[in-house]
């Protein structure tokens with residue numbers, strides 16, 4: 001690290017520019033134009049507390065925040081919305097699941113094994129039990145195991161569904177799960193974790209299931225720095241206003257707990273999201289990312305990387321390359337798989353270069369696959 005501040009920052013700038021260019025693994029859109037917002041770095045923007053109460057600290061962006069919430073409410077057909085701009089998708093999950101456990105204090109949280117770790121953490125924080133449901137090989141919740149889990153307990157339930165799992169981008173079927181839950185006659189709070197997929201599903205699915213007017217969805221969370229892209233982590237959570245009011249009364253009765261999970265909240269991230277929803281065409285972007293993901297998949301298949309691309313997703317999963325390659329392209333890996341989440345910054349030339357470099361690694365992958373199959377055959381009692 002250089003001694004003087006200016007050189008240290010200069011060096012960091014250079015490093016970050018390179019790392020941004022060679023980034024493939026995380027679901028972050030790294031392509032956006034928000035330089036014009038730098039003038040707001042002069043202000044201590046803090047949307048302290050409830051977004052609908054202006055409060056006495058007025059250096060903030062709550063008016064813009066309410067527009068952001070209204071935008072998402074409209075996208076997901078939520079007529080009477082409440083919501084706020086969160087610190088990240090994780091906070092949105094905490095909020096949605098917390099809402100559920102406030103409504104139904106002893107209810108377990110039911111979620112698939114492929115859920116993001118923030119769901120388990122939310123359960124720990126709200127001291128709730130988690131009941132994990134099996135998922136299939138593509139990462140989607142197993143509906144018959146969901147039935148088993150639901151019938152294994154009595155009383156109300158808090159359900160989390162994944163609208164795009166972290167590892168394989170699998171989308172749990174909101175329509176199918178709601179249909180089943182309603183037939184059971186059980187009371188439930190349904191939270192949708194749409195960190196990335198919350199902004200793909202409405203554009204890629206002709207009959208979107210993220211529809212509060214059609215399905216009994218209780219809350220929904222998305223990340224702001226994933227599909228939209230922002231200089232800092234952020235997100236949005238929405239819920240039905242009448243549900244939130246129910247909780248608020250309870251809270252007021254107990255004492256002085258606020259409606260949002262955080263007290264001080266970032267007012268700057270609101271502007272990043274607000275500007276994006278005003279200026280961009282998310283539908284076009286989602287379709288382009290999907291087309292590019294298909295193209296990546298088609299390029300990887302003949303090279304022997306056994307790619308998987310789920311419906312309504314841009315996450316291309318394939319066999320894990322060697323460690324040096326994964327580090328260079330910042331691939332996130334689980335067991336013997338790696339993935340590229342195709343985002344707006346992954347242009348066709350970017351993908352072509354990635355595949356070309358990966359192609360050079362083919363031999364190693366082939367060896368690894370043959371070796372793995374041999375071990376599996378031996379384990380299965382084969383030759």
Ligand SMILES: *Cc1c(COP(=O)(O)O)cnc(C)c1O
Nearest residue numbers: 088089090116164165166195223
């Ligand atoms: C990324 C992700 C989260 C967490 O979002 P953050 O914004 O990183 O906190 C939650 N759920 C899923 C499915 C995710 O992919």
